[in-house]
Amino acid sequence: MISIRGKFYDGRTSAEVPAVCFFYDNGAVTVENSVDGCRILSLSRFTIKVSPRLADTTRYLHFPNGEKFETQDNPNVDRIAKRFAGARWTDWLHQLESRWRFALIALAAMLLFVWGGITYGVPIAASGIAHRLPPSILHAAGEHTLGILDKSVLRKSDFDLLT
């Protein structure tokens, strides 16, 4: 059995109840008021949605009828999530986000990507787009560009047409 201390909210009002959540080996769950020991809720099976681990932020256990249990006890929430909810891809994300080694690899990859993008990516993309565009669009774009240049930058030539 695993017990986790936290706060219980019924989802209908903002009333806060200090509570303890008990997780039994067969998947049953009970929530008790930690002050008077009264049982608040019980489930025969583990039908709780556990919020994914994200650094050391508050964790939430969402019950099927809208109730919520809130706790800071991340290690125990991880234990019950692993045991009853199985492995999730967000656990892998947490591993990535919590280790400096992965963070530094991500940083190196990002810098590499930025450098590669500027050095090779932009010319390749420009060339690919230019070759795939239909001639009519290129023609229209050229006309528009010349029109804008005529209006804004260029002026009539001083040279005689024959020279």
Place this chain on the structure above:
Amino acid sequence: MSIYYNVVYQGKILEGFDFEAAKTKLIVNFALSKEKAEKVLRSRRVVLKKTVDEMTARKLGLALKRVGLDVILTKGRTTAAVQPATVGFGPETVPQPDKISVTPASELTRQTDIAASAVTVDRTPAPKTVVIPFEFHGSGREYFKIWLVNIILTILTLGIYSAWAKVRHKKYIYGSARLNGAGFEYLADPVKILKGRMIAGVFLVLYSTLSNLFPQIGFIFSLVLFAAVPWIVVRALAFNARNSALRNIRFGFSGRVKDAAKAFALWPILVLLTLGILAPYAYYRQRKFIVENSRYGTTRFALTATARDYYRLFLSASVPFIIGVGLVAAVIFFLPLLAVPAALALYLYLFAFYSVKTTNLQFNSSQLAAHRFKADLRIKEYLALVITNSLATALTLGLFYPWAKIRTLRYKFSRLSLITSGDFDTFIAGEQKQVGSVGEEMSDFFDIDIGL
């Protein structure tokens, strides 16, 4: 000489009730017209029934409290006969519609002044006031790693992961903030965000491609986008509020597109037409629209600031602005090499001044039922934070950004408190409507600043 009573509405809706519900009940239970019910609810303080006997006043007071109106009874003396009891409990014996009269409270004051014995009958003790500081437990180191992983996974998945990145970033910020030990929670579904992003992205690509190739079509797109701004604002605010929760009660936003159009399109146009004279008023209307349409459960927030407060704020900003511009002009004239740093320093100072003053005013004049907020940001401290954050971010080519964000949030939360008056346990969950994320993502893509 006999004693009479007045039933006075104090301009507040009781906790657990909202404007619309109270209005409907006033219309149904008291057979008021829609206009009259709205007039009563929007009034600051009005006498709903005057010069009645104690029993009548108590019964009417109770009936009004049941529909959500915060009423009190006031007492006076008169030589005239008071009205007999005509009201009772419950829907079948509620007061007759023609028996509710609306009198400005100023008139009541005159009456009671004459009587010289006005007293409030409400004998419930004043609720205890408790100051609860907001807490923020985020760390720059943690956020830096989350930020890096978000970027790299977004690149590797060609942008698809950006929706999950957004949720993870918001969950971290929300999850690090606490009020009286209770954490804030961000509940948005990344798949919905991804769909919203795809729609907004297609619109953006069409807009930029067509604007470049065919300026006329681009102009039409711009008009469409401008016309859609109010809808985008409402949807973005609703999506964000709907997916935010505290103590398992979600926030909400119920602003109408029509009102958003006034606040975010009509008033800005009038600001242009009046050469900026109406700018403080337009800003005030936008704040009012956002705050007063926001809810916690079924309870609406209220903004007590007036247009005059915002004019005073903008005028106070003009003094450092004029002095700063003068100083920068002098630097440009005498020390041209220092022109750019001087202009930058002026910009940062004005940014800090404006941020601090508007944040303080907005929070200090916001209420949630009887609970108030207190913001005490200081210009010098915030300016130091902005300068160090900007320098460090520039020197590290942007890598300091996560620390800058966390430092700013930590400072803001450290200067923010909730002053509770009475019980914070009685907020009631509202009806849960699903809100699409297209508006939120359009506001992200087109960088429409709603200024929350």
